[in-house]
Amino acid sequence: MAVTDPVDTRLLAALAELGKAAVHELAAKVGMDPREVAYRLVALSGSGLPLLVGVESDPQGLRAAIAGAPPSWANRPPPQYPAAPPSQPMPQQPPPMPPPVQGTPSGPYNVQGAPSGPYNVQGSPSGPYNVQGTPSGRYPGPPPRPPQPPRPFTPPAPPLDPAVSTWGLPQTASWARGDEPVKPAGTGKRGRSGEVMETQGLEGEQLSVQLLEVQDPADYLFSAAGYRLEDGERAVVVHTEITNRGSIPFASLPDNYLELLAADGTAIGKAPVSLTSRPPHKIGVKPGETLGGHTVYVLPDATRVVAVRWSPRPEPDERTLTWTIED
Template sequence: MAVTDPVDSRLLAALAELGKAAVHELAAKVGMDPREVAYRLVSLSGSGLPLLVGVESDPNGLRAALAGAPQQPPSQQVPQPNPQQRPPQPPPSPVHGAPSGAYAVHGTPSAAYPVHGTPSAPYPVQGVPSGAYQVQRQGPPPMGRPPQGPPPLGPPPRPPMRQPPPPVDPVMSTWGPPQSASWARGDEQMPGAQAPKGPVPNRTGRTGDVLPSEGLEGEQLTVQLLEVQDPADFLFSAAGYRLEENERSVVVHTEVVNRGPIPFASLPDNFLELIAADGKAIGKAPVSLTSRPPHKIGVQPGETAGGHTVYVLPESTRVVSVRWSPRPEPDERTITWAIED
């Protein structure tokens, strides 16, 4: 399949150079919005290119976010009685010694209580002769006994009161918005957590020093700055490249050792930068020299990988240090070498 869109071509060229990267890191490299990068990668993956787009999350943070979401109670409808059809009412309790009568059924004449499966006959009352149960008694009721009648209908049941939403879990506040550095990785230590006690590794040095660091997946690495060749214009020209006016090239030689059991799957010099005197970071140029082989993707456990990185910068820029990091933004894993004048 031929890629004709220049934006897709630039995006795929950067991805081919990185090999494997998060969406926000690839977007930072090409200077695009992470959402547009994700949309283009998914479209290109579906067009038949050898490209796999994945997603990564922090399981504990997602469970905490789901646990803190307010639950919506199901709507309950209070049944309203139909004035046309009144529910049947139970017969009043028979009174011993009182004349028996018939239980009046709604929709039938005031007579005997009909029993299914038997002929319509008076409903017998225990202890008194069988006869019709009169709905209205003749004469006033006995003294001390209020007239018996159907129990009044109580008020309709009230729907349960809506409970206020539970307080937000403090864990949720530690995850930033999507595509931010704090949301994309789950191996960062959360604020307020107790850091393990131990010696703090030295993250700074000079040319020739071996400094320890870690990868994004916990890889145990050491990086050594072997050489900084500044300027390196003759090597740049010998490889067939041409510098613009007032530009110079710099070549940096580094070596990475994987001392842990986890493979390092990224490009070792992906975020190797030069730091200028004014604090500005200078990224590597997308070129390689035949006389100085570049880094290859991945460092297996116990393997030592070396390579050269090329930079193109203004001729007047003064470089004071070299910085290595496993991600675009510097963090506690970033190591720096000062360059001697």
């Protein structure tokens, strides 16, 4: 009989080298599933090849299993077999199947080396991207985000009652100073560029954040790093500094949720690039440590930026800090 299946040929060549071997040992040598190896060996044995497929057992253990008594090997873990590579498709006319085995299988074969699940990566790269030469296309950033609905940066809607307009809503103190609008609830602290404001992280970290500088536009810095802006775009670079005043390490990227706020309330997220001349933020701020970094933004040239917002989470809350940058 001539063997034409390349998988059978490889299997028989390995068996000829070993001479005599258990099914799982032969399967480990050729890198296949033991069940498929057993199936192919039984089929090849019935085709007239000088091949004998045998089974070795523990007679006392089998009798105990048949009698219903718990065998001594019942609590042993299942054998570990290596993962099987993809094999060639089986013939359309399979050879006779081996006689059915009574009982139920002990379980699936556990494959060693397989990952237990996806790896969660937090934050952004901690170092700059080294760019050699000028890229042939635009910067490797995400496509422009569609316009976002205004977030709670806009002042509250004017009241309908003239008396309320004069004295403010009940239980508020908007009548005390007429030059400042009522701050919407849950938007945190507000200041101006250059001010240091204190807040907390998600784990209770005691933080101080300062907006040092906003370079708008910063197209020349963007081009010097090897990136290219599309027509109608401009780059903005924001320099911030963060201090950990407490005893709990701040383990996140300081500018992970540092956003620009447009005049219409749209939030603009940072671009996934860094500039060699303006070092980016690095992940983590130890207790007592002060670190600074630069964040890059790419936005439409017609967008008017009015504020910079820092938050420890994607949505603003009472821990959010907002700096006004308009004169």
